[in-house]
Amino acid sequence: MRLITFLIQLVLVVKVYAFRNSRTQKLPDYQDNDFPNDTRSTVTTYDMLTIISNSGQQFLHIVYEQEYEETVAGITQPLSSVSIGLMTLRYDGQLRRLTQMLESMRHPSFLVLLCSPVHMVHIFRTITENKIRPFGVTWLAVLVGGDAEVTVSRLERFILEGTRIRILAKDSEGLFHLFLPQVDTYGFVRFHKRGKGSLQEIGHFWKQDAIPQHYSLSGRRMKVACKEVWPVVITGGTNPDGSVQLVSGFEVVLLETLSSYLNFTYSAVVSPDNAWGNLQSDGTVTGIVGMVARREADFAISTVTITEGRESVTDFTLPYYFTALGLASRVPRIKNRAVAVLSPFTPQVWLYITITILLMGPIVYAHSYLMNKSLPAAAMLSLQWSSFNMFRNIVAQGNFIQTIFWSQRCILFFWYCYCLVISALYSGMLTAVLAIPSYETPINSLEDLPRAVKDGFVVGVMRDTSNEDVFKVATGGIFKQTWELFDHKDRSRSFVAGPEIGMRRAMTEKFVFIISEAFSTSVARRMGASRKFHFGREKFLPLRIGLPCWTGAPYLESFNLALLRVVEGGLLSKWEEDEYRKLPEERTSKDGETNTVAITIVHIQAAFYVLLLGICVAVAVLVIENVWNTV
Structure with missing residues (x-):
């Protein structure tokens, strides 16, 4: 990169030196022989080459209007001698070629806009309304003419947080004004003037990050999407502004910790469908993940599992909680003793x-x-x-x-x-x-599910969750076989709305519930019935939990650093255990306590069945004998 910069600067020095030696009259700074008019009110080839040399990018795109055609043509030849990929595009009102180019970008690029203020606002308005998120693009908007302050204020309406952008405005004196973005407490991008002078004089500001900077998140109002699930998030009433109140939960404590550590405030919202959400086949995204993907919320809590589909529409933080899927069913019952004498x-x-x-x-x-x-x-x-x-x-x-x-x-x-x-x-x-009574065979693994279905059990999972998607998208193996065991004719039998419903059915019915280990344990403890469940010994498909943020969120790295400190300190486990301590203690048998069970009618019922069978046979034989003797 330094070599490229050096070569460009060398070309500029040679060109300027040759030009000045060919003239007996010394020209003012920032003038060029190709532009006989006053260059203080326009952008020269020299300006463009200086801007490109400071960009440090290997891929360059320039969108220009017709009046800048000679300027763009003047930089083509110097750049041909260095390894910089250059693509130029003339502005048109429909912007079809520009939008196609932005959607097809697959590598970091530097995009320069040489347009009038009206057209520049039109470009960013089109990008925002069409929800175009170009990959790795750093924008440089060069303004010439008009009121720069007014143009910048209009651009603020269409610049989304996370957009890498700088604005250079050249005044009538030939000086440049550099505007860099920052984010206010309401999450809107606001440009602030950071320097004035020649391109060389404002160079120390030029190296600053083009991402809209936060004031260390101080006072920033964040919108958090959540779903109520104990002991993660417990909500209360609704505030006048439509947000929900967060009462307790270990992720609510995590949210308060992040808010205090990173200096931001928040309001909580819930999704209309009350779901975690997934990427659907038609491209839509449901639940709280969809709210984040559409920027209706800044991030989401409530133990959102990191999946491939969700990662394609949001950016997740580092995982801060780990669990795995397992099986929950009722405790194996004692087998029927009606035929105990034959067993x-x-x-x-x-x-x-x-x-x-x-x-x-x-x-x-x-x-x-x-x-x-x-x-x-x-x-x-x-x-x-x-x-x-x-x-x-x-x-x-x-x-x-x-x-x-x-x-x-x-x-x-x-x-x-x-x-x-x-x-x-x-x-x-x-x-x-x-x-020692005989019990039903316990269900410990996915391989036991076909036998359980034959014995009358129903296999179930929470609908519209990542747990369901694991089996739904499987193309083979044990996951595909398990998907075929669900009741797809009557979906209400296999697909439940929440963990509490599934766990209650697993306790009272012949129902095998596929659920994460963390949820199965927490719900069982909340029900005070941990001893009434059998949790399969085999755990499968490790799950990673993170905070989904919208794509390109600039505060993602700050969240990662804060979450790393929380995990290293073991705070999340403590907060989770604190929620469990709020529950009444479960009644368990004392250590060493033995119970002597007397023989009941249940134990000897088979003897009575044999005696009854013998009496019935004797009566039948008696009838046959009487009939035989009379004949």
């Missing part, structure tokens, strides 16, 4: 035991039949008697079969051992089932 064994084991009992009766009967054939004097066992005794053995009710044959004794001995093992296992497992 010690799996259905497959019960099937094997039943088949074994049914087979052992015919086996003992067949053995008795064979022994009776070889020894007719031996006692013959009936099939019914053999089968009934096998059942008695399995339920540990003894055995009435007496035999003198060792082969039959071997069969019965090993059968008794089998029954002993089955009976002992069943008794031990049944005791454990009744003493």
